[in-house]
Amino acid sequence: MPSRGRDNFRRPGRASLVGLAATLCRRGLPPALLALASGTALAFTVTINQGTRAIYLQIGNGTSSGLFDNGVLPTNNTTINKVSVAVPGNAVGNGTAQAMTTDSTASNSFWDGFAFCNLPTQLYIGGFYRTPGNGNGTISVTASVPVALADTAGDTIPFSQISWTSSGNADGNAAQPFPAGTFPAGGSRTIGQIGQNQWAESCWTFSYLNTVIAPGGSYTGRVTYTLVAP
Amino acid sequence: MRCLLAPQPLARAFCIILVAAAATAAARTTIIDDSGTLPHDAALALHWQQLAPRGSVNNQVVGTLALRVKLNVTPWLRRTGRIYLVLPAQQPGALTASWTTQGRLMPGHLATGERTLVYAGAITSAFIEDTVQLTLSVDGRRLIQGYQINFHFEMDEE
Numbered sequence: 413m414p415s416r417g418r419d420n421f422r423r424p425g426r427a428s429l430v431g432l433a434a435t436l437c438r439r440g441l442p443p444a445l446l447a448l449a450s451g452t453a454l455a456f457t458v459t460i461n462q463g464t465r466a467i468y469l470q471i472g473n474g475t476s477s478g479l480f481d482n483g484v485l486p487t488n489n490t491t492i493n494k495v496s497v498a499v500p501g502n503a504v505g506n507g508t509a510q511a512m513t514t515d516s517t518a519s520n521s522f523w524d525g526f527a528f529c530n531l532p533t534q535l536y537i538g539g540f541y542r543t544p545g546n547g548n549g550t551i552s553v554t555a556s557v558p559v560a561l562a563d564t565a566g567d568t569i570p571f572s573q574i575s576w577t578s579s580g581n582a583d584g585n586a587a588q589p590f591p592a593g594t595f596p597a598g599g600s601r602t603i604g605q606i607g608q609n610q611w612a613e614s615c616w617t618f619s620y621l622n623t624v625i626a627p628g629g630s631y632t633g634r635v636t637y638t639l640v641a642p
Numbered sequence: 643m644r645c646l647l648a649p650q651p652l653a654r655a656f657c658i659i660l661v662a663a664a665a666t667a668a669a670r671t672t673i674i675d676d677s678g679t680l681p682h683d684a685a686l687a688l689h690w691q692q693l694a695p696r697g698s699v700n701n702q703v704v705g706t707l708a709l710r711v712k713l714n715v716t717p718w719l720r721r722t723g724r725i726y727l728v729l730p731a732q733q734p735g736a737l738t739a740s741w742t743t744q745g746r747l748m749p750g751h752l753a754t755g756e757r758t759l760v761y762a763g764a765i766t767s768a769f770i771e772d773t774v775q776l777t778l779s780v781d782g783r784r785l786i787q788g789y790q791i792n793f794h795f796e797m798d799e800e
C-alpha cells in the first residue's frame with residue numbers, strides 16, 4: 413500500500429540541511445545572522461560633565477571685559493563705593509528725609525550694556541546664578557549691617573536711619589529682585605534673591621531718614637553684601 | 643531556484659519566501675568596528691556658551707574634543723558603501739554634535755536619534771582614518787549629572 417503524502421515529502425537529513433544552509437549563506441542569506449556574527453563592532457563614547465556653577469554679585473562698580481559670553485569671566489573689583497549725604501545744620505533731626513548720592517560710576521548693566529541706573533543718585537546692585545539643572549531654586553543676597561554709623565568722637569547714628577527705594581530704567585512698575593527696604597540697626601537681612609540661571613539687577617536710591625538729633629560730625633559705617641550658592 | 647524538498651504547491655510557497663528575503667538582504671546596515679578610535683572613551687568638560695544667563699536666550703553648554711577616528715572596513719574591501727555617524731537616542735536628550743575633519747570623512751552635524759553621512763564610495767583600504775574635531779552642545783538645564791554619550795559608525799552596503 414502506498415503512503416499518503418507523507419512518504420512523498422522528503423525531509424532532508426541533517427547533512428543535507430547543512431549543505432542547504434551553506435548554499436543560502438553564499439547567496440547572502442539569512443542577513444540577520446551575518447550582521448550578528450561579525451561580532452567586534454564597538455561604539456566610542458564621550459563622557460560629559462554637568463557644566464560648571466557660577467555666581468556673580470556687583471554692588472556699585474564692577475569690572476567686565478565683555479558681556480560674559482563664550483568663556484569671558486567677570487573680574488573681581490575691590491572698589492568700596494560710598495553712599496553719602498551732607499545734612500544742613502538747620503535740618504538735623506527735623507524728620508525730612510535727605511536724599512543720598514553715590515560715588516559709584518556704574519550706570520550700565522553688564523547684562524546687556526543698557527543704561528540701567530541714573531548717577532549719582534542710584535547705586536547699581538546686580539548679579540547672576542549659573543547652575544546646571546532645571547530647578548526653581550534661588551539664592552539670597554544678604555547685607556551684614558553694623559549697629560550704627562560712628563564718628564571719630566564716638567557719636568553714633570543708627571543704621572536703621574538709612575533706607576532705599578528700588579527701580580531701574582525701563583522697568584516701569586515691575587517688581588524688583590532687590591526691593592526697597594531699610595537697614596536694621598545691626599545684624600543681617602536678606603535684601604534680594606537671584607533665581608537659578610537668571611540675572612537680577614536693581615538700582616537703589618538711598619535716603620537718610622533724619623529722625624535723630626546727632627552731634628555734628630562725619631559718621632561712617634560699612635555694609636557688607638554676600639551672595640552664597642549651595 | 644529549484645525546490646526539491648517538497649511537493650510543488652508547498653515548494654512554490656517556500657521559494658517565494660526565500661526570494662523575498664533575498665531582496666531585502668541587499669540593503670543591509672552593519673555597525674562598523676571603530677575600536678581603533680582614540681580616545682575611545684573621552685572625557686569632555688562642557689562650559690556655558692553664555693556665562694551670564696539672559697533668561698531662555700542661551701543656556702547651552704558646549705565643549706570640543708579631538709578624536710583620531712579609525713574605522714575597520716575590511717569586511718567591505720573593494721566594495722562600495724555609505725558610512726554614517728550615529729548618535730542614538732539617549733540621555734540627556736536633545737544633544738547636538740557637529741564636527742570638522744581633515745578630509746577623509748565628511749564634516750557634518752546631527753542631533754540625538756539621528757545619523758549623518760560621513761563617507762560614500764568605494765572602500766579601497768582596510769581602514770578609514772581621520773582626525774575629527776567633535777563639538778557637543780546641550781541645554782545646561784537638562785544636565786543633572788554626568789553622562790556617557792555613545793556614538794557609533796555604521797555601513798549601509800550598496
